[in-house]
Each structure stands twice: as structure tokens, then as C-alpha cells.
Amino acid sequence: MASEFAVECRSVSKVFPARRKHQRTVTAVHDISLSIRHGEFFTLLGASGCGKTTSLRLIAGFEQPSSGEILLHGNPITHTPPHKRPVNTVFQNYALFPHMTVAQNVAFGLTVRHIPRAERDKRVQEALELVRLPDAAHARPGELSGGMQQRIALARALVNRPAVLLLDEPLSALDLKLRQAMRGELKNLQEQVSITFIYVTHDQEEALAMSDRIAVMNGGHVEQVAEPAAIYNRPANRFVADFIGETNFLRGEIALREDNRVQLRLAEQMMWAAADDTPPVGQPVTLAVRPEKVYLTRTNGGNGRATLYGTVNHIMYLGTDTRYTVRLQNGHELVALARNLNGDGPLHLGEPVHIHWHESDARVLTE
Ligand SMILES: Nc1ncnc2c1ncn2[C@@H]1O[C@H](COP(=O)(O)OP(=O)(O)OP(=O)(O)O)[C@@H](O)[C@H]1O
Ligand SMILES: [Mg+2]
Missing domain, CATH: 3.40.50.300 (P-loop containing nucleotide triphosphate hydrolases)
Structure with a gap:
């Protein structure tokens, strides 16, 4: 057959x-x-x-x-x-x-x-x-x-x-x-x-x-x-x-659920993220976001997107990219990979920054 x-x-x-x-x-x-x-x-x-x-x-x-x-x-x-x-x-x-x-x-x-x-x-x-x-x-x-x-x-x-x-x-x-x-x-x-x-x-x-x-x-x-x-x-x-590529993992807790999205309490701040099956409010979860999906800016873009705050803790120049390590207010660290284009110019060590990502680029993992 x-x-x-x-x-x-x-x-x-x-x-x-x-x-x-x-x-x-x-x-x-x-x-x-x-x-x-x-x-x-x-x-x-x-x-x-x-x-x-x-x-x-x-x-x-x-x-x-x-x-x-x-x-x-x-x-x-x-x-x-x-x-x-x-x-x-x-x-x-x-x-x-x-x-x-x-x-x-x-x-x-x-x-x-x-x-x-x-x-x-x-x-x-x-x-x-x-x-x-x-x-x-x-x-x-x-x-x-x-x-x-x-x-x-x-x-x-x-x-x-x-x-x-x-x-x-x-x-x-x-x-x-x-x-x-x-x-x-x-x-x-x-x-x-x-x-x-x-x-x-x-x-x-x-x-x-x-x-x-x-x-x-x-x-x-x-x-x-x-x-x-x-x-x-x-x-x-x-x-x-x-296992595949580099990922930032952030511990958080579900604060609010909507269709296909959840609000998370993360480092004492609130962030939205996409979720296929939304876990119940109060459940501890891990948020996964790739370094190349994390944007750092000096000022809050003002486009209504939620942001986290942190300070630049380490900078590594990689030619086409720069790899920033940012320390969040709760002491956790996050890696952002930025393309070296003209834009905002390189950030400096110790500088306070806003951390953004598109909601759909952050994944909620329950295990
Ligand atoms: N003939 C065998 N007798 C006993 N244990 C075995 C036998 N063949 C494989 N194993 C064990 O089974 C597990 C899986 O082995 P396998 O060779 O399938 O792994 P693999 O993914 O191909 O690893 P690698 O990337 O190193 O080649 C290992 O723990 C290995 O020691
Ligand atoms: Mg083998």
C-alpha cells in the first residue's frame, strides 16, 4: 500500500x-x-x-x-x-x-x-x-x-x-x-x-x-x-x-491573559508577550527572547510599546554587530545584539537604556 x-x-x-x-x-x-x-x-x-x-x-x-x-x-x-x-x-x-x-x-x-x-x-x-x-x-x-x-x-x-x-x-x-x-x-x-x-x-x-x-x-x-x-x-x-542559537531567559509571572497574548510581571515591570496557549494568571513562566530581537534605546520610543529599563554592563564589538549586556533593575542580565548601522550611535558602558522587543518576538515557555 x-x-x-x-x-x-x-x-x-x-x-x-x-x-x-x-x-x-x-x-x-x-x-x-x-x-x-x-x-x-x-x-x-x-x-x-x-x-x-x-x-x-x-x-x-x-x-x-x-x-x-x-x-x-x-x-x-x-x-x-x-x-x-x-x-x-x-x-x-x-x-x-x-x-x-x-x-x-x-x-x-x-x-x-x-x-x-x-x-x-x-x-x-x-x-x-x-x-x-x-x-x-x-x-x-x-x-x-x-x-x-x-x-x-x-x-x-x-x-x-x-x-x-x-x-x-x-x-x-x-x-x-x-x-x-x-x-x-x-x-x-x-x-x-x-x-x-x-x-x-x-x-x-x-x-x-x-x-x-x-x-x-x-x-x-x-x-x-x-x-x-x-x-x-x-x-x-x-x-x-x-540548544538552537542564543536566547535570553527571563523569569516572570502571568499577570493578565488575552487571546494569544499575555501580560507578564517581569523584573517588577509589565511586558506583553505572544502565547499560543495562555497559562493561568499567577503562574510562573520563562520568557524567551533572542538577542537580535532586543532593541536598546536611550529614550523611550514613545510608540506605546512597553519597555524594561536597565544599564549597559558590557559591550563587545563584533564587526557587523555589537553585543550589549544589560543589567536589569532586579540584577538579572540580558543580551542584545545590535547591527552596526548609522542610527542611534553606539551606547556607552554604564548608560541607562530602554529595552524593547516586539510582542510576537517574545515567547512564553511554561517548562
Ligand atoms: N551497542 C550499545 N550498547 C550499549 N549502549 C549503547 C550502544 N550503542 C549506543 N549506546 C548508548 O546509547 C546512547 C546513545 O548513543 P548514540 O550513539 O545513538 O548517540 P549519538 O547521538 O549518535 O551520539 P554522537 O553524537 O556522539 O555520535 C549513548 O548513551 C550510548 O552510550
Ligand atoms: Mg552518533
């Missing part, structure tokens, strides 16, 4: 037994549910040890879930062995065979499947052209740069025309410049072949730059699944807000 989704994980958990006596079992993946669409560039993002590789290994079939179900194109594959799944994996360390030529490496999956020579050669050449290394066929992996080897590893996976390609931190062995260049290339490649990519990284920039959707993982759990802009602008909770 055709399904809207390429891959589905339904309440999948993976518990590893204790390695030694007196050690505890490890729940590497805890009750995750994901629905990944056909042709989607889907990223699992999270810190080391949060269960990203385990999730990929479950989808590839190298691990069996302790509970839950995995479906491919709507069909349960939980008990299908890895080589029978239309899924290929690209690893961080390329894992190329050093004694074989590039062409033999790329052809490997086809050779194993006894694809006739003529077709094999044609597909190998196509795959090499796809990763923009059409002339590399006769080289040995050791003669190529890291970036080129990783492209060969990609070609070796793509030549099998998998329905789903799993990529486990494929760029992390490359230097920063190359990594940034490869982001664009990978994204283009994925659009060209329209294969579903499930991409694993701990690098938030990489995830934001390439993904159609991101699942933010933490301690084996999925914290939020959304498009990059939604993850950044509307983080579901404090963990996501803190």
Missing part, C-alpha cells in the same frame, strides 16, 4: 542491556515517533549521546527496536534484515576500501548484486557525475582529499538508488570551509535525485541550512519536529530555545 510517508517510527524505543554486572541498562531511544515524507531532507539534531546514531541504525536494520514499529512506505519492516531494506547509509569516516579504485568502490553494491557489467559501468559513471567527480574512476581513495572521499562515499550509496539515504554526520571529518561548501552541494544533490535523506548532525547551523524539517533530540527523546524557521522562532520548550 502506498503511503504518504517514506519512513515512520511509531513509539520506537531501544534499550541496551547493561554491559557489566551492576551497570544499568541504557535507553538510547525513548518512545520516538517520526513521520518522514517522501523526498524530504529530514535532520536528527542533538548533542553527543542523545540517540541519533541509534535511531539511524534502527531504520537501517542494524539494530532491532525493544518496542515500537518502523514502517517503510507504509509497510512494517521491523523484522526485515538490513540488506533487504531499500536504505543505504553514509558514515562519518567514509569507510571506503583503500585497495580498490574509486570505480570499484562505487560499484561495490552493484557487484554484490550481480548487476551486468555494462549497466554497472554506466551507473557508476552517472553516480560520479552526480557528485561532480567524473574523472576520479581510476584513482585510489588514498589519493583523494577528505571532501572528495566523502563524495565517493555518497556516490557509492547513490548508485544503489535507495529509497532512503541515511547520513550519519557525513561532514564532520572535514574542515569548516569545506563543510560549509558541502552543505550547499548536498542539498542540491538531494533535490536532484529526490531521494529521502535522513541526516544526523550535532551542528545546528548545518541543520538549519539544509533541512526541510528538523527533529531536535535530547536524551533519547524527540523535543520538537518542525521546519528550521519554526524551530528557531517558535521553540517548543526551553531545551530547544537554548
Whole structure:
């Protein structure tokens, strides 16, 4: 039966037994549910040890879930062995065979499947052209740069025309410049072949730059699944807000509720903020606001927007931006990132300032 989704994980958990006596079992993946669409560039993002590789290994079939179900194109594959799944994996360390030529490496999956020579050669050449290394066929992996080897590893996976390609931190062995260049290339490649990519990284920039959707993982759990802009602008909770980019967190309490907005008592002052589901009056909450959404002015703009007051406590010049740390009246600190345009001119250390933000740029978090 055709399904809207390429891959589905339904309440999948993976518990590893204790390695030694007196050690505890490890729940590497805890009750995750994901629905990944056909042709989607889907990223699992999270810190080391949060269960990203385990999730990929479950989808590839190298691990069996302790509970839950995995479906491919709507069909349960939980008990299908890895080589029978239309899924290929690209690893961080390329894992190329050093004694074989590039062409033999790329052809490997086809050779194993006894694809006739003529077709094999044609597909190998196509795959090499796809990763923009059409002339590399006769080289040995050791003669190529890291970036080129990783492209060969990609070609070796793509030549099998998998329905789903799993990529486990494929760029992390490359230097920063190359990594940034490869982001664009990978994204283009994925659009060209329209294969579903499930991409694993701990690098938030990489995830934001390439993904159609991101699942933010933490301690084996999925914290939020959304498009990059939604993850950044509307983080579901404090963990996501803190993990992606820099965020100011201010403790406050709900003073008044209206539709889709609340008034907060914050540092002994009143501020409005947007809220999807409005918590009850009196509830302590955390307000999250990005440094680049915080405006500092010498005078109150007089446009009726509520402001907080503070004094400039620290200034860091960053070229295109200046990073101000402002101390509020209650002693808490807040960071504001200002573009260095002509405008108001740089603020000075110790100067009293008004602090503003647009209501919709401040998020109320209840956890
Ligand atoms: N075979 C195993 N046996 C026991 N524990 C394991 C096994 N594989 C993974 N784990 C544990 O499961 C947790 C998740 O590991 P996993 O490799 O999935 O994390 P990750 O997000 O890929 O981390 P990294 O970014 O460092 O690669 C870790 O605590 C790890 O020690
Ligand atoms: Mg890993």
C-alpha cells in the first residue's frame, strides 16, 4: 500500500542491556515517533549521546527496536534484515576500501548484486557525475582529499538508488570551509535525485541550512519536529530555545491573559508577550527572547510599546554587530545584539537604556 510517508517510527524505543554486572541498562531511544515524507531532507539534531546514531541504525536494520514499529512506505519492516531494506547509509569516516579504485568502490553494491557489467559501468559513471567527480574512476581513495572521499562515499550509496539515504554526520571529518561548501552541494544533490535523506548532525547551523524539517533530540527523546524557521522562532520548550542559537531567559509571572497574548510581571515591570496557549494568571513562566530581537534605546520610543529599563554592563564589538549586556533593575542580565548601522550611535558602558522587543518576538515557555 502506498503511503504518504517514506519512513515512520511509531513509539520506537531501544534499550541496551547493561554491559557489566551492576551497570544499568541504557535507553538510547525513548518512545520516538517520526513521520518522514517522501523526498524530504529530514535532520536528527542533538548533542553527543542523545540517540541519533541509534535511531539511524534502527531504520537501517542494524539494530532491532525493544518496542515500537518502523514502517517503510507504509509497510512494517521491523523484522526485515538490513540488506533487504531499500536504505543505504553514509558514515562519518567514509569507510571506503583503500585497495580498490574509486570505480570499484562505487560499484561495490552493484557487484554484490550481480548487476551486468555494462549497466554497472554506466551507473557508476552517472553516480560520479552526480557528485561532480567524473574523472576520479581510476584513482585510489588514498589519493583523494577528505571532501572528495566523502563524495565517493555518497556516490557509492547513490548508485544503489535507495529509497532512503541515511547520513550519519557525513561532514564532520572535514574542515569548516569545506563543510560549509558541502552543505550547499548536498542539498542540491538531494533535490536532484529526490531521494529521502535522513541526516544526523550535532551542528545546528548545518541543520538549519539544509533541512526541510528538523527533529531536535535530547536524551533519547524527540523535543520538537518542525521546519528550521519554526524551530528557531517558535521553540517548543526551553531545551530547544537554548540548544538552537542564543536566547535570553527571563523569569516572570502571568499577570493578565488575552487571546494569544499575555501580560507578564517581569523584573517588577509589565511586558506583553505572544502565547499560543495562555497559562493561568499567577503562574510562573520563562520568557524567551533572542538577542537580535532586543532593541536598546536611550529614550523611550514613545510608540506605546512597553519597555524594561536597565544599564549597559558590557559591550563587545563584533564587526557587523555589537553585543550589549544589560543589567536589569532586579540584577538579572540580558543580551542584545545590535547591527552596526548609522542610527542611534553606539551606547556607552554604564548608560541607562530602554529595552524593547516586539510582542510576537517574545515567547512564553511554561517548562
Ligand atoms: N551497542 C550499545 N550498547 C550499549 N549502549 C549503547 C550502544 N550503542 C549506543 N549506546 C548508548 O546509547 C546512547 C546513545 O548513543 P548514540 O550513539 O545513538 O548517540 P549519538 O547521538 O549518535 O551520539 P554522537 O553524537 O556522539 O555520535 C549513548 O548513551 C550510548 O552510550
Ligand atoms: Mg552518533
